[in-house]
Amino acid sequence: MFILSLLRDTIAIKPHQFVVDQQMVIKKRLNERLANRVVPDLGLCICVYDISEIGDSYILPGEGDCRARVTFRMIVFRPFVDEVIEAKVIGSSRQGLTLSIEFFEDIFVPAEKLPEPHVFEEEGQVWYWEVAQEDEPPAKLYMDPGKIVRFRTTEIIFKDLKPDLTQEEQKTEKSMEIKGTMASTGLGCVGWWTPEEDDEAVEDEQDEMEVAAH
């Protein structure tokens, strides 16, 4: 999930900051610039890990800022392809499921990558996995918003966004998106595969069916 990346950037330090600890000022400036931001083709920056090198500082003619080239290591969120991650379902539509891991919410599992055979319920706009059972009608295992699921990363897509986006474009355009799949044994809701929680899951289904009946 998380990697350490070695980056280099030029940092300007304002004259009034000369008095404080240089390392601290540089860390703060770097965090301000990068924390919680997506760097194209790298990932989502979380936090500066440490500073490896502070190059020679120089002052440009006509200004008081002191500039230094800084080499530093950053904690970056960038899952590798095939990595399995636990996430929460936050959105459900005919196209598929949107998942969230709190600090990153652009994870999408397209409908064709849900466990087979999957059915979309128009009423409530939720997906369920239809599991065949002996002597019984097939069980409906729901993947509704709020459930914790496991998915396997299949692709990470980076897009360089222009700064002048309209509000509507900002909602649909994503600078970093993770595509995943849930069509494999062990993937999907976490409760499906643990034997002792199976009963609970079934009860859950019954509850839901009762609610639907009312």
Next chain:
Amino acid sequence: MEVLKQRVTMLTNQEVLSFLNSVKKEEDSKAHGDRCKMLATVAYETKKYLNASPAATQNEAVICELIPKLAPFKLTGAETLQIVNLRPANTTDASLLIEETEERFPETEELEKLITIVSECLPPPPKR
């Protein structure tokens, strides 16, 4: 800004969580004006996620104890990382994280042995 090396190393979730905890302490000791707002948001959200994951109950010592014990199974680095991060509790979970499980672990007992070692070394994850 330039990227000198994309991936220096990978971090376990536990390492990230303990680092963020120390960052939080450092930030709290600073004056309000010196704090970084963007960092506070992402650190809070990342910690919220990690505190609900198996990483919350782990520490450096238990992971260091586990790694040499996993050596006989000849797992790749990425597989070991996944095992630490997700702490598989049954064979279905484990085969999800290990590539070509059936060829590499023809005997189910081997895989069960791996699960036993993982469950012994790593404390159970927090209850949801």
